[in-house]
Amino acid sequence: MTEETNKIVIKAKRPLSPHLQVYDLPMTAKMSISHRITGVILTGGLVLLSIWVIAAGLGENAYNTMMSLIDTPITRFVFLAWAFVLFYHMGNGFRHMFWDLGIGITEKAAVKTGTLVIIFAVAMTALIWWLTCDCTTDTANIIVLDGGVHETE
């Protein structure tokens, strides 16, 4: 099939009609590409998160050094942005799962569930922010260090 069609398609002189340059991507398409991009960001973020956890595993000193390095307004913002990315990807992942089951795969439903995913991601990010804004380092310290103690015992 492909050999046959290749013969037809290769005509060097013919221009390729515009695609991304002109296409007005619908909301579903924008959410689809964002799903990919957020997936890549999550993978990158996971590396940073692992470094943080490893620092905690190396003991109190390493952890404190790590915290002094990453506890800046900018990194807090990055964490928060990453949380949004996480919840967006998660919500959209569920959406894809239902689509694969043949559920909600119409134009109207896709716009509704898409809006829902964005609301979910924003709400969950706000929740995380609210839970961590006053006592970021304290809460995080307790959770991580406590976990570490149990493991070493």
Next chain:
Amino acid sequence: MAQFTLPKNSKVQKGNHFPAENQGENMKNFKLYRWSPDDEDNPRYDDFEINLDECGPMVLDAIIHVKDKVDSTLTFRRSCREGICGSCAMNIDGRNTLACLKPINEVKGDVKITPLPHLPVVKDLVPDLSVPYAQLASIQPWMKTETEAPTRERLQSPEDAEKLNGSDGKGPAGCILCFCCSTSCPSYWWNGDKFLGPAILLNAWRWIIDSRDEATGERLDELEDPFKLYRCHTIMNCTNSCPKDLNPAKAIAEVKKLMVQKQG
């Protein structure tokens, strides 16, 4: 690897401006993609100013007006002018649709028209559809049977017929093969040589669920391939662009489901 920009010879340049002969209250500018194989020039956008009081309400009326009254070299496909034949599929105002079904007044500002996206251009608004047609042939879109032919038509219950036609007339049999969907699909843009695209998969589904067809398993086996079916990532541009309001995305999801059932 996907190339997101246009090749050098495909970049669209500024073209000519054709003012309307008779000015009026209802003026509209049409930006039409032009390319001719007769010279070495890149494609261009020509501006045609049209007095809407002098032409019909649909985008197709406007481009026919241009061809009749302004520039007879403008090339495009059209036939039925009522959304049955699928010939006048093109990208209008950023979305693929049929020019005959698209009212001019739905477009704000200039009406920009380009050929169906990511295809080789034959001339102006006429793209080369050889690949999609070859892909259609590859799914063998005809009834395949093992059993002996009856002395009359092969019968089908109204329920089975409804699977094809849809209770609202929007089942897979409603496809007119205009390829608005396939050429709206980014996956098809990047992998159009291997991925069958929504139009062809919708038609594959149409034969898979036909109660009279006896090659269902064979048809599914044929689609079991990393590219042919599974390059669909549910972007849903297909369903969004279908001028007949069909749902190729859903059809593809149903094919994927059958694949799982078949393996299970």
